[in-house]
Amino acid sequence: MSENSQFTKNSVEPYYGYSIPINEFFRCALSVDCTIIGYDKGDLKILLIKRGAEPFKGQWALPGDLMYPYENLDQAAERVLSHLTGLEDVYMDQVKVFGEVNRHPVGRVITVGYYSLVNIQDYKPKASAWAHQLDWHLVDELPELAFDHNQIVTAALTVLKERIWKDEIGFELLPEKFTLGQIQALWETILQEKFDKANFRKKLLSSQSLIPLNENQQNVSHRPAKLYALCNKDK
Amino acid sequence: MSENSQFTKNSVEPYYGYSIPINEFFRCALSVDCTIIGYDKGDLKILLIKRGAEPFKGQWALPGDLMYPYENLDQAAERVLSHLTGLEDVYMDQVKVFGEVNRHPVGRVITVGYYSLVNIQDYKPKASAWAHQLDWHLVDELPELAFDHNQIVTAALTVLKERIWKDEIGFELLPEKFTLGQIQALWETILQEKFDKANFRKKLLSSQSLIPLNENQQNVSHRPAKLYALCNKDK
DNA sequence: AATACTTATGGTATTATGTACCATAATGTT
DNA sequence: AACATTATGGTACATAATACCATAAGTATT
Incomplete structure (x- = not known):
């Protein structure tokens, strides 16, 4: 040039x-x-x-x-x-x-x-x-x-x-398999705002962008959460 | 430089x-x-x-x-x-x-x-x-x-x-005094979408960004609409 | 002057969405 | 076995979005 x-x-x-x-x-x-x-x-x-x-x-x-x-x-x-x-x-x-x-x-x-x-x-x-x-x-x-x-x-x-x-970005900051609690904590950190746990779940799941896996969290001292993966971004 | x-x-x-x-x-x-x-x-x-x-x-x-x-x-x-x-x-x-x-x-x-x-x-x-x-x-x-x-x-x-x-932009495209119908027509043109007239009014007025004037439309062959002006953008 | 026509405007009923909150489940810890 | 902790499903309530109707206020037509 x-x-x-x-x-x-x-x-x-x-x-x-x-x-x-x-x-x-x-x-x-x-x-x-x-x-x-x-x-x-x-x-x-x-x-x-x-x-x-x-x-x-x-x-x-x-x-x-x-x-x-x-x-x-x-x-x-x-x-x-x-x-x-x-x-x-x-x-x-x-x-x-x-x-x-x-x-x-x-x-x-x-x-x-x-x-x-x-x-x-x-x-x-x-x-x-x-x-x-x-x-x-x-x-x-x-x-x-x-x-x-x-x-x-x-x-x-x-x-x-x-x-x-x-x-619906931010998942890039998390491991490939993650729990709903992890996303919520992340979004709360980014947005500096607290959400109700149950409602956050509903809203996010209703968007159809997460794939529920047949796997659970390991080695946690409480009820383990289901792991999810991100859907291929199609829209 | x-x-x-x-x-x-x-x-x-x-x-x-x-x-x-x-x-x-x-x-x-x-x-x-x-x-x-x-x-x-x-x-x-x-x-x-x-x-x-x-x-x-x-x-x-x-x-x-x-x-x-x-x-x-x-x-x-x-x-x-x-x-x-x-x-x-x-x-x-x-x-x-x-x-x-x-x-x-x-x-x-x-x-x-x-x-x-x-x-x-x-x-x-x-x-x-x-x-x-x-x-x-x-x-x-x-x-x-x-x-x-x-x-x-x-x-x-x-x-x-x-x-x-x-x-809430777009008012810049209109005259200083405008009717709610004019904004609606404008936004519908920009967004390529139709809105219900009565609901559009409510939503826009509830935002408090319009000042109702004591003036009406002139020379229209139907009920004249009230004119509004844009509030000073404060937020 | 009465009627028709058009758009403005206020209101209500219905539906969807968001929020608060509770009950129970499943795990590890004591 | 009891407890602590987080996950998960569900319900009741509040708020916002939507559909729709009724009336108002003008002009144009007859």
């Missing part, structure tokens, strides 16, 4: 004459920043990296990277995620674009916020020089992050809350 | 060594494309321009423009809108980013889709060389648009539908 970057003014069809040379428009970089959400023993956590270089050296930040010229945006986000967590085919979606002029100190970098839901058990940190700079942080106790990353996290969590009932 | 574009590899903190020079990342342009929605005699319409230059010369397209180096994304979108319609302070929001590698034939242009709701009566096309290339098109009869603009329109309409009940 960079080979044919010989733009002429007319080739991009402005409404009126541009006041600066057309090449000046082609000086932006795109980045993706991923809010990677996990769930561990009742707590929501987010995967952060510690920056090893300026700007914001030593500060915690969302994992992210510049988009390569040959990459689609979604591919860049998947690359960041799989490189950091070793996970593929993970639930992932756009949150919002952050395009403030001065959001990045070294140049015009526009970032696209993504969020993804991962099962923290499946996650195996890549054995690399970066591993020691990676850590899960409690959502409620996030440090001050580099750039506008706190804003991105907030936006991601808002989107998650909005979508949870409508799209 | 373009003055200090002397990036070193470390200044952007990659997870691992980049396989291309850092400057290659800073060759993108950002654009905004606006789905400007209006409502005219029961029909939803979208403002399109006819492209006067390659690529896609002669084809209809969403109004949009490149983002200037000194502009925030939202500012660019507002600029496009006000330049084309003369309107300011209009309802406007991000829809989605479109970042496919080859979406723009002349270079790497990532576009941010916006949508806005305007009162088509207030709209006065700017008297300019561009005026004759501007036109409102019925949503149901859109031509094939340049680039991926049909996708953007579809995404914008989807977002509008999702938000209409939750955020």
Whole structure:
């Protein structure tokens, strides 16, 4: 793409004459920043990296990277995620674009916020020089992050809350087989709201998106719950 | 910003060594494309321009423009809108980013889709060389648009539908004083769904977001309806 | 002037959905 | 065996959604 970057003014069809040379428009970089959400023993956590270089050296930040010229945006986000967590085919979606002029100190970098839901058990940190700079942080106790990353996290969590009932997401954070109690605890954590247990069951089961398995919970000191699996998302 | 574009590899903190020079990342342009929605005699319409230059010369397209180096994304979108319609302070929001590698034939242009709701009566096309290339098109009869603009329109309409009940938007498409019948007809057009008149009234009035005025419809050949105005959005 | 026609508006009955709460079941622990 | 704990099924009640009817208030027609 960079080979044919010989733009002429007319080739991009402005409404009126541009006041600066057309090449000046082609000086932006795109980045993706991923809010990677996990769930561990009742707590929501987010995967952060510690920056090893300026700007914001030593500060915690969302994992992210510049988009390569040959990459689609979604591919860049998947690359960041799989490189950091070793996970593929993970639930992932756009949150919002952050395009403030001065959001990045070294140049015009526009970032696209993504969020993804991962099962923290499946996650195996890549054995690399970066591993020691990676850590899960409690959502409620996030440090001050580099750039506008706190804003991105907030936006991601808002989107998650909005979508949870409508799209019935969140199961990605749980093991493949789970109990109704586990989903309820998870949704209560995400939405910061308590539900009546019996009613929650009814509502969720009536949606037909869960498959009851012929298996029960093991090694619990009370009546074991039936295990369920998620239906293939068809709608 | 373009003055200090002397990036070193470390200044952007990659997870691992980049396989291309850092400057290659800073060759993108950002654009905004606006789905400007209006409502005219029961029909939803979208403002399109006819492209006067390659690529896609002669084809209809969403109004949009490149983002200037000194502009925030939202500012660019507002600029496009006000330049084309003369309107300011209009309802406007991000829809989605479109970042496919080859979406723009002349270079790497990532576009941010916006949508806005305007009162088509207030709209006065700017008297300019561009005026004759501007036109409102019925949503149901859109031509094939340049680039991926049909996708953007579809995404914008989807977002509008999702938000209409939750955020009670759409009034922006109507005159300042309107009847309940008018809102209902509008929402029915947008959502492609019929509602019971009496129930729709109750539901909408119970939300407390409308102010009943001491005025009635004029010059209608039936019982005139009471006029309402929109409450200051406080929540 | 009376009648027909059209849309607005208020109301009620019915149905569906959401909520509170209780009873019993099934397991491990003491 | 009694108890603690969570699961699960069920019922009673409250609230919201829906269907539908009756009347009101205008214009147009006869």
